[in-house]
Amino acid sequence: MAHSEPLNNKLVTIFGGSGFLGNYVAQALLERGARLRIASRNPEASFSLKPLANLGQLQFARCDVLNEQSVAAAIHGADAVVNLVGSFEGDLIELMGRSAGKIAELVNVSGVEAFVQISAIGADADSAVDYARGKAIGEQLVRQAFPKATILRPSVIFGKDDGFxxxxxxxxxxxxxxxxxxxxxPMQIVYVDDVAEAVASALANPTKFGGKAFELGGPxxxxxxxxxxxxxxxxxxxxxxxxxxxxxxxxxxxxxxxxxxxxxxxxxxxxxVVSEGAHGFEKLGIVPxxxxxxxxxxxxxxxxxxxxxxxxxxxxx
Structure with missing residues (x-):
């Protein structure tokens, strides 16, 4: 791994890293030489990543994003943070809204250089749908606590092992x-590797992509x-x-x-589908x-x- 790679040897904490998207984000970051801390309720689900990592490149943390102490421990010492947490079950306003804001607050006081918040196309604070409202509240709270965060709003994500x-x-x-x-x-479904690459690009260049939002849809x-x-x-x-x-x-x-x-x-x-005029993959230098x-x-x-x-x-x- 060339030392010119911005993420080389940087420690990246991935909240919700044991899920479908997390697996691909982890692979994209490992390829760039980053060290990873997979923080989730069930980190064992990520053990399949072990053969892809060098010695000391991968660690696992059992974490409840609704527990501030647990979140702070997962962030400690990290250079960059990604929040992938998403669900259709439970208190979605708390899980994807307020917890995202709390993560951003802790990121802000921890000296973290880059933060990527995964939202969703259709995030809407006025929506009757808890999922859309939770994601929108998460965006708002993240932006307030850590203004230079990069917000990514993917469409429905597809991949070989997806649930869609x-x-x-x-x-x-x-x-x-x-x-x-x-x-x-109408659906503008998006390939999981392309979303993972968008996360890696945003983390690698927070000066260019920080403080901005990107809607990620397929071609x-x-x-x-x-x-x-x-x-x-x-x-x-x-x-x-x-x-x-x-x-x-x-x-x-x-x-x-x-x-x-x-x-x-x-x-x-x-x-x-991607909103008209929204920043998308092209601004990140990615062809979906x-x-x-x-x-x-x-x-x-x-x-x-x-x-x-x-x-x-x-x-x-």
Whole structure:
């Protein structure tokens, strides 16, 4: 690792680092020579990163972001901090709003050079959806406590091991006829490696990117129906998709034990695209990658005979 790399040997604390995005952020930072402290309720979930790190490059801290003492201990000695905490369960205003502000306050008094707060496209302090309101409150409190923080607002993030594409892929594999909720909802889904690279770039150059907000969307806008159709095509399956009217979708989401909550339905209905005029990947020097670059390869495991399946003709199976 060249010593000219700004993050080389810098200690970066990643709150929520054991989740889906955290795994990729950690890899991007390890490649730049950073030392990492993965701070989460379940740091064991990140142990798969160990083979990627050199001796002393990776440490783990059990941390509750709602506990100030726990957060302060995780920040101690860090050169940079990333807050990835996000959830659809629990007190979201506390978890993603007030706790983000508390992290920023502790970052401010700790001599930390760079701080990245992961928000979301659609963050809105006036929203009826707790998730959107929690993320917006988090942004506001972070900005107040640490004005030079970089705020990143990704769209729905996709990757090989995500919970988004794979949920639809499993349903398409099993069912010949599938309902599509929010079929015309526009989505600018974004590749997880591109978001991770945005985090690394922001941390590496806080003078240039600090104090700014960036909305991170992929290079194309797809509807939910189009995403489902592309998954079916990549699986080489012929499927019938039934667009579900909004009132029926809302009723379904309100039922217990369904895979989609009412909050998630409202966010889906609103769509998820970059705002007009917003700073995006281009300002960070990153060219985002399209879904089409990966989908055929990722869907092989869902095909009828795996990688030995016949390509080129759709099957009903």
């Amino acid at each position: 594409l794979n949920m639809f892929a499993q349903l398409i594999q099993m069912l010949p006829i599938l309902p599509v909720f929010g079929p015309e909802a 194309e806008v797809l509807t939910m129906l189009e995403i489902n159709e592309r998954i079916a095509q990549a699986q080489n399956r012929s499927r019938s998709f039934i667009p579900v009217p909004d009132p029926a979708s809302a009723l379904f989401a309100a039922l217990p034990l369904t895979p989609m909550s009412s909050d998630q339905w409202r966010l889906l209905q609103a769509g998820n 990658k399209p879904l089409s670059l990966f989908l055929d390869k990722w869907m092989v495991r869902y095909c009828k005979h795996g990688r030995f399946g016949v390509q080129g003709s759709q099957t009903a199976g």
